[in-house]
Amino acid sequence: MSDAQVHRTVHDVIAAAPAGVLYGMIADATQWPLFFPPVVHVEQLDFDGTRERLRMWATTGDQVKSWVSRRRLDVERLRVEFTQELTAAPVTSMSGVWTVEPMGNRSRVTLEHAFTVDGDDPGAVRWMEEVTRANSRAQLDRLAAPWANLDETVMSFEDSVRIKGPAELIFDFLYRAADWPGHLPHVKELALAEEEPGVQVLSMGSISIDGSSQNTESVRICFPAAGRIVYKQTLTSPLLAAHTGEWAVDPDESGVTVTARHMVLLREDAVEEVLGEGADLATARRHIRDALGQAGLSVLRHATQYAAGAVRVL
Structure with a gap:
């Protein structure tokens, strides 16, 4: 024993x-990337209703770390215990409890950690x-935010196109985001770093549908075998508190379906500042649906052209 x-x-x-609302947000870890700033992506590996295994990616300082956690959910006691099964260096063990x-009308949320590090x-x-401390405060502060308009500030949507072409080439276009400025008219500049295979950190300058310039930063987790790339913007446009998404390439007998999925958390206090006096959440929802939808479809259409052109060359 250590x-x-x-x-x-x-x-x-x-x-x-x-x-009950707060416990539900803590218990559904697959939604954490939308609500908790440090969390990039969560994959649920196993779940029997009480015990689950999760693969998690999160920013820790200026790094992206990944680990596997086991959790036990206790809805009666409003308690979630967790233990990291596979840790990320320098951590050798990590456990805790929510x-x-x-x-009364309020709730106290407590987050405890117990950890060891290599060689202490x-x-x-x-x-x-x-x-x-930083990640705990970020998570707890987000839980303490007002959630009166949660149904109106959270939105999810997707767009798909059918493509006749090799799924591998379509995924290649989505994966090679560093080449997007030469292919996508709305992407003006993009810097990409991939220090660990499949974990990409992007900084992108683009033009929105209203002609304004915006800069975003994202972390992308790539799953080539599954034809998936999931991402979270760590620097969003001013109207968004959070933006997560996924590119999915699904081949079948007659072609390929490529889908751009988005989930966003609107920043209610920025609506009028960004969209003008009198704008409300309904206005913001329409604006975001149009802006992100058009940008996503542009990527999908150019992926189609890229795949078709590559096949002609071959």
């Missing part, structure tokens, strides 16, 4: 929301304490 020192942290927040405590290196311990 003699490494166990380091513990405890953070909490008082939230103006019912305990607890939601009803307080003081610098690594300090780094982990800082990262844990």
Whole structure:
């Protein structure tokens, strides 16, 4: 058994929301990328109604880390326990618990961590304490945000096109985002780093449907065997508090369906500032649907042209 020192942290927040709502947000980890700033993507590997295994990607400082966690959900006690099954260096073990405590019209949410690091290196311990503090505060502060208009501020949609061409070439176009400025008219510049295979960090300058320039930054997780690329914008347009999405390439006997999926969390307090006096959430929803939909379809159509052109060359 390891003699490494166990380091513990405890953070909490008082939230103006019912305990059941907050517990539901904590329990459904697949939605965390939309609500919790550090979380990039979550894949549910197994679930029996109480116990689950999750593969998670998150930003830790200026890095993207991935791990596998086991969780036990206790709806009666409003408690979720977690243990990392596969950790990311320098962490050698990580566990903890979420607890939601009803307080009349409000709730207390507590997030506890217990971790060890390789060799109990003081610098690594300090780094982990800082990262844990920053990520815990980011998650708890988001839970404490007002959620009165949650149904209106969250929206999801998708667009698909049918393509007759090799799925591999279509995925290749989506994967090679660094080449997009030469193919996509709305993408003016793009920098891409891929220090770990399949984990891409992008910075992109583009033109929106109203002609304005905008800069976004994203983390993309690529699954070539499944024909999927999922992403989260870590720097969004001013109207969005969060934007996650997916590119999916699904071949069948007669061709390929390529889909652009989006899920966004609108920033309600920025609607009038961005869209003008008198604009409301309905206006913002239409604007975002048009802007992201057109940008996504542009990528899909140019992927079609790229695949067709590559086949002619071959």
